[in-house]
Amino acid sequence: MAMITICGFPCSGKSTRAQQLADFLQAKLADPLCPPHHRARKVVLLNDESLGILKRSYDVDARAEKPARATLFSAVQRNLARDAIVIVDAMNYIKGARYQMYCEAREVGVRTCTLFIATPPDQCKERNSARQGPTAYAPATLDNLISRFEEPNSAARWDAPLVTVAADDPPLDAPTGGAGGEGVEGSEAAQQVWRAITEGELKPPNLATQSVQTSSTSYLTLLDSTSSSLITALLSRQSLSPHSGPTTLTLPPSSSAPRTAAPLRVTLTLNRPVALPQLQRLKRQFVQLHARTAGATEFDDKRIVAMFAQYVEEQMR
Incomplete structure (x- = not known):
């Protein structure tokens, strides 16, 4: 209830x-x-x-x-x-x-x-x-x-x-x-x-709570590497220009994805710079939050990128 x-x-x-x-x-x-x-x-x-x-x-x-x-x-x-x-x-x-x-x-x-x-x-x-x-x-x-x-x-x-x-x-x-x-x-x-x-409003499960089965053999590694890839892309874009609303990032597909897989794209909305220590702390929290699903219900790299982007947005408000 x-x-x-x-x-x-x-x-x-x-x-x-x-x-x-x-x-x-x-x-x-x-x-x-x-x-x-x-x-x-x-x-x-x-x-x-x-x-x-x-x-x-x-x-x-x-x-x-x-x-x-x-x-x-x-x-x-x-x-x-x-x-x-x-x-x-x-x-x-x-x-x-x-x-x-x-x-x-x-x-x-x-x-x-x-x-x-x-x-x-x-x-x-x-x-x-x-x-x-x-x-x-x-x-x-x-x-x-x-x-x-x-x-x-x-x-x-x-x-x-x-x-x-x-x-x-x-x-x-x-x-x-x-x-x-x-x-x-x-x-x-x-x-x-x-x-x-x-x-009150009964909110349905969102992107951060919906679970899907994947064929990942090392989910913890996938969580860590994919979120690290987003951090690298975010810091690279941030060094070129300050954040002023929605920012679209392009990330390489995970190592477990097929060679023909398309790059991953995600859009974040941040209105202030984010330091590397902040992002590393958020990544640790994010990985710990979702690591409990390892070996049962897991997410693919596209979902992980979207979830981590959403998590960073919410924590930086």
Whole structure:
């Protein structure tokens, strides 16, 4: 049915808001006045505690952070379904990770919504200092995570629709006192989330999420070499003239393609220069995002070029 991604600083109150939202949604689904086509079989709440992810996994220079994020994403993959509402209660501070979950939700065919808990950093630090033992972040870790947080943007498709909740807003499961169309009411923010996951646009799988079978014998190599080829062509064109709208690039076909294969062409729309380190970072994220399909459903070089171009466009907005 839907995936709700919750994001915010550490100790911003995400888990409290997530539980309030889960209680509201469960009551909403159990309400006899809820239309049958809006009913989900279950509400699933995923968080670090339920998945056994420790706070020290996010320590500065800790190697456990990537496996922790992978554990969360795997749980999202397992639970996403058209008859379930999945609440992803985590910092979700990296927009690339939010994009990855967004693509997975579109592939399954469910609606998405982002809930941003906008608590000031100083208040988060006060809450963390009041915690004890393994429930608290190390001060250096907290500062590092706050500085790395990539705030959601309603203009980004993977963050939209975006609902923002301030620290002093009422509980999500608190009745508004207004005359609602259905029996169960919650705060205005909770009602916005409900409308987003029941009435919002249900986006079909796009180029970045459609899978096709190919005969590639080394998919990881194909991902890496094809995206590297686009970077080379983009930097070459950029050195000749600045970007000013749509730019068409011509790339050689992959080494696995037939000798008679035509060159690959792709159009990007970038309005500012992109540095090589930025492109290399985006390539690493892109390859990691799609490498999980290796050996099962894979893409050919034309699809990879188009997907990587789209990914660069979205990340550079």
